[in-house]
Amino acid sequence: MQDWLEHYRGSMMGTIQSPLAMLERGEGCHVWDTDGNRYLDFLGGIAVNSLGYAHPAQVEAVSAQIGKLAHVSNYFATPPQVELAERLQRITGAGAAGRVLFGNSGAEAAEAAFKLARLNSVDGRSRILTLKSSFHGRTMGALSLTGQPALQAGFEPLVPGVEHIDSTIDALEEAIGPDVAALMVEPIRGEAGVLELPAGYLERARELTSKFGALLILDEIQTGIGRTGKWFAFQHFGIQPDAITLAKGIAGGVPIGALVTFGAASELFQPGGHGSTFGGNPLATAAGNAVLREIEDSGLIENAARRGQQLKSFIESLRHPQITEVRGRGLLIGIGLAEPRAKELSAAALSHGLIINAAKDQSIRLAPPLILGDAELEEFEELFPKALGELA
Numbered sequence: 581m582q583d584w585l586e587h588y589r590g591s592m593m594g595t596i597q598s599p600l601a602m603l604e605r606g607e608g609c610h611v612w613d614t615d616g617n618r619y620l621d622f623l624g625g626i627a628v629n630s631l632g633y634a635h636p637a638q639v640e641a642v643s644a645q646i647g648k649l650a651h652v653s654n655y656f657a658t659p660p661q662v663e664l665a666e667r668l669q670r671i672t673g674a675g676a677a678g679r680v681l682f683g684n685s686g687a688e689a690a691e692a693a694f695k696l697a698r699l700n701s702v703d704g705r706s707r708i709l710t711l712k713s714s715f716h717g718r719t720m721g722a723l724s725l726t727g728q729p730a731l732q733a734g735f736e737p738l739v740p741g742v743e744h745i746d747s748t749i750d751a752l753e754e755a756i757g758p759d760v761a762a763l764m765v766e767p768i769r770g771e772a773g774v775l776e777l778p779a780g781y782l783e784r785a786r787e788l789t790s791k792f793g794a795l796l797i798l799d800e801i802q803t804g805i806g807r808t809g810k811w812f813a814f815q816h817f818g819i820q821p822d823a824i825t826l827a828k829g830i831a832g833g834v835p836i837g838a839l840v841t842f843g844a845a846s847e848l849f850q851p852g853g854h855g856s857t858f859g860g861n862p863l864a865t866a867a868g869n870a871v872l873r874e875i876e877d878s879g880l881i882e883n884a885a886r887r888g889q890q891l892k893s894f895i896e897s898l899r900h901p902q903i904t905e906v907r908g909r910g911l912l913i914g915i916g917l918a919e920p921r922a923k924e925l926s927a928a929a930l931s932h933g934l935i936i937n938a939a940k941d942q943s944i945r946l947a948p949p950l951i952l953g954d955a956e957l958e959e960f961e962e963l964f965p966k967a968l969g970e971l972a
């Protein structure tokens with residue numbers, strides 16, 4: 581066994597079977613391991629590293645902020661925090677009627693959304709609907725929202741009140757009623773292998789939740805922040821949700837999460853209703869401001885849309901017998917395989933210096949940094965077919 585792996589296994593909790601490499605540094609869309617091997621990263625820390633690695637805008641903002649104020653308690657406000665909240669109001673379209681609640685991770689944003697749903701539980705309205713195969717995080721509340729029995733096994737009893745329904749319009753019409761407090765869905769289920777919803781699903785979900793007084797909560801933790809070629813995936817569908825959860829891409833790797841509410845849902849939390857020591861601290865929010873500013877100034881959302889199309893067309897053009905489908909939007913792409921060989925394919929890619937992700941046994945996920953350019957695309961077009969070639 582390699583030395584680093586031995587140290588890892590001897591000290592880290594055994595929740596990850598075997599890390600793929602020991603990474604030391606990164607630049608742009610590339611990372612290097614401690615042996616000096618270079619990899620083209622088409623996973624981007626799972627849709628986290630919006631600006632890739634060591635982007636000057638992010639490095640400068642974080643360095644400057646840590647030299648001023650890294651943290652204060654929630655008894656005080658800070659300029660970067662309010663600036664980021666106002667920026668999120670603007671880019672989500674929530675505007676002045678919207679509100680932002682900061683946390684430190686996706687799971688915490690899901691927990692806040694869960695509490696928001698409970699606050700909408702008046703007059704016996706208590707059911708919370710989420711989808712089968714969904715992923716909302718690993719803390720107990722978020723895990724209870726997650727529709728994956730394999731992840732829940734061993735951690736029962738779960739938090740009560742959540743029902744996981746099929747991701748069809750029929751199943752939604754059947755399940756929803758005046759006793760539903762909230763429907764929470766991912767516009768694209770990333771962890772499930774980049775699964776899109778049926779056409780018309782979100783529009784119908786908006787109609788039905790409005791009709792019955794249920795909140796429509798969208799988990800945009802993976803699909804948000806420019807990833808799909810719009811700031812947020814819901815913006816492809818011409819609807820406005822009651823709340824969205826965010827995390828991953830906001831601060832490009834500095835831990836942060838957020839719940840953003842729209843309209844009347846902004847009135848549900850009252851003073852004392854929630855809190856987080858680190859949530860919204862000046863360091864994380866300064867990083868968030870720098871990342872979002874750079875995405876806007878450098879046209880990275882348009883880049884994600886355009887590069888995503890190029891990438892999809894390229895993968896389809898390979899007409900490889902193992903590839904049955906290319907899914908997703910922008911730079912969140914799923915590749916469906918004919919056989920359960922995603923792990924084998926991602927291992928082959930890694931050996932050629934390309935990081936791709938086996939999200940499920942038959943699904944490869946790509947979520948490269950939004951800064952992806954011509955050179956990185958060309959490198960992918962050279963490396964990915966080599967990896968595919970090893971699947972006899």
Ligand SMILES: *Cc1c(COP(=O)(O)O)cnc(C)c1O
Nearest residue numbers: 685686687715716717799801802
């Ligand atoms: C990653 C993810 C989460 C959980 O985020 P953490 O920061 O890992 O807690 C929740 N929902 C979705 C859709 C995600 O992709």
